[in-house]
Amino acid sequence: QVKVVESGGGLVQPGGSLRLSCAASGIVFRAYAMAWSRQTPGKQRELVARIAGDGTANYADSVKDRFTISRDNAKNTVWLQMNSLNPEDTAVYYCNADGPFYNYWGQGTQVIVSS
DSSP: OOEEEEEOOEEEOTTOOEEEEEEEESSOGGGSEEEEEEEOTTSOOEEEEEEOTTOOEEEOTTTTTTEEEEEETTTTEEEEEEOSOOGGGOEEEEEEEEOSSOEEEOOOEEEEEOO
């Protein structure tokens, strides 16, 4: 059974930082690209960052130079370090494992940036 579980969301003040974690099980982790997306009510889900199995990372322009995605294939875990947060970053953040045949999603973790 495949599981993708996010954690680390919460309330943070503007300018603050949060680190999201995503643990995957039931897959050959290194064979999957891992990605973080986010969604706010009434808007389409937006890809934030993606990291391939070899560590190659890509970012949305809106988060470049503020967010960093990383992974540890030995721990089956991917992280999203978010710095200089602003209220526009408020969203539910989803982790997904993007494989050659299947795409697995977690349930999401809420991030609220507010004073």
